[in-house]
Amino acid sequence: MAPLIRVIGSLNADMVSVTPRFPDPGETITASSYFTSAGGKGANQAVACGRLSRAKPTATSPSTEKDPVRVEMVGAVGGLDGQFQALLKPTLEKSGVDVSRVRTIHNAYTGVAVIIVDTSAGGENRIFFSPGANYTGMQPIPEILGAGLAAPVPDVIVMQGEIPVETVIGILRNIKAWKEENRAKGQKGIEAGPEVVLNPAPAPPGGLPDDVYDGGVDHLILNETEAELMIPPTEQLLRTVPDAEGQSDREKVARYFHKIGVTYIIITLGAKGVWYSAADSGSSGPADGVTRFTNEIPASKVEKVVDTTAAGDTFVGAYCVEVARWRERRRAAGKAGQDLSIEERVERYQKMMDNTMKWATKASARCVERQGAMGSIPFEDEI
Numbered sequence: 001m002a003p004l005i006r007v008i009g010s011l012n013a014d015m016v017s018v019t020p021r022f023p024d025p026g027e028t029i030t031a032s033s034y035f036t037s038a039g040g041k042g043a044n045q046a047v048a049c050g051r052l053s054r055a056k057p058t059a060t061s062p063s064t065e066k067d068p069v070r071v072e073m074v075g076a077v078g079g080l081d082g083q084f085q086a087l088l089k090p091t092l093e094k095s096g097v098d099v100s101r102v103r104t105i106h107n108a109y110t111g112v113a114v115i116i117v118d119t120s121a122g123g124e125n126r127i128f129f130s131p132g133a134n135y136t137g138m139q140p141i142p143e144i145l146g147a148g149l150a151a152p153v154p155d156v157i158v159m160q161g162e163i164p165v166e167t168v169i170g171i172l173r174n175i176k177a178w179k180e181e182n183r184a185k186g187q188k189g190i191e192a193g194p195e196v197v198l199n200p201a202p203a204p205p206g207g208l209p210d211d212v213y214d215g216g217v218d219h220l221i222l223n224e225t226e227a228e229l230m231i232p233p234t235e236q237l238l239r240t241v242p243d244a245e246g247q248s249d250r251e252k253v254a255r256y257f258h259k260i261g262v263t264y265i266i267i268t269l270g271a272k273g274v275w276y277s278a279a280d281s282g283s284s285g286p287a288d289g290v291t292r293f294t295n296e297i298p299a300s301k302v303e304k305v306v307d308t309t310a311a312g313d314t315f316v317g318a319y320c321v322e323v324a325r326w327r328e329r330r331r332a333a334g335k336a337g338q339d340l341s342i343e344e345r346v347e348r349y350q351k352m353m354d355n356t357m358k359w360a361t362k363a364s365a366r367c368v369e370r371q372g373a374m375g376s377i378p379f380e381d382e383i
């Protein structure tokens, strides 16, 4: 059975008005164009996972993959509008995403991002996000908190910050408790539970409580702004990781999150590329006993930067597809490779991480060459 990725997050309708300038207070100006599109960080990342594990369907060949990575979306939409049926469902399904776990909240609206693009300011935008069902339908009730581990338990769980932070925390604590129980029963490595990828965008002010990370988050993907917002003030940070004194910002971030239990910390650097730090942190880490390794991978070459929206979501999707495939390979290998020396395992994991970063930077480079958000996310055969 192909590996399963479950994305738990937001679904939005993006309403985009393109204008020659932003209106002043009290002023009405006529937009030069308007369009709607499917959006939301959750839905974008689900679409990225779906597309980046499939070839683009064509009229003669609707699906070219026999057993591609399975992708599920968990989220909530409103019943007071037709946005899900008209906009989100068709796009998600055409990208290979199973939407049967998306709930409809009858007395709510689907989340909306009203986006104004100012053509005189080089396409700069202003965004007004109304969460709607992403909040009312994703409150931390037992059904939602159990969504991560609902059968069949996925290989990879992905979350972002556009649903209530209490829900994100509750889901992470449930996963952590479940994995701890499994480990106590002697289950190790991929048997102990899913890999959790957290992309805290937007970053919750003050970050998340420290206890959710160890066993709750295996992979943390942040851009530079989010990295800054997710760590405590320096004085407090240095109490947790005194050896980060005098280190660069990214080193501080990595040392801090490794210390509180995260195995992979990935900081995306926009046009500069990406930096990562990987460390041993138990069974889901590179390998028991492995020391830490870091690397910076430059951004992939771009013909012309057209629109960087959704570059981060494309990166996350590409990364998650690779994590799902690592697990598939590990499952297929069984006990093979377990007798490697620590040096051999480090070399193997470093190669795997570098290849994953190169693939994810290539995928996000294709996205920035195209106009739009969800529509600009490429399929696997377009990389």
Ligand SMILES: Nc1ncnc2c1ncn2[C@@H]1O[C@H](COP(=O)(O)OP(=O)(O)OP(=O)(O)O)[C@@H](O)[C@H]1O
Pocket: 201, 223, 224, 268, 269, 270, 271, 272, 273, 274, 299, 300, 301, 302, 305, 308, 309, 310, 311, 312, 313, 315, 360, 361, 362, 364, 365, 368
């Ligand atoms: N101008 C660019 N040229 C090439 N690659 C880019 C460019 N901008 C972004 N990327 C790629 O996309 C990845 C993610 O970009 P970035 O760090 O801007 O994330 P982000 O802030 O989450 O993005 P966004 O919020 O715009 O979706 C980068 O690591 C890089 O590989």
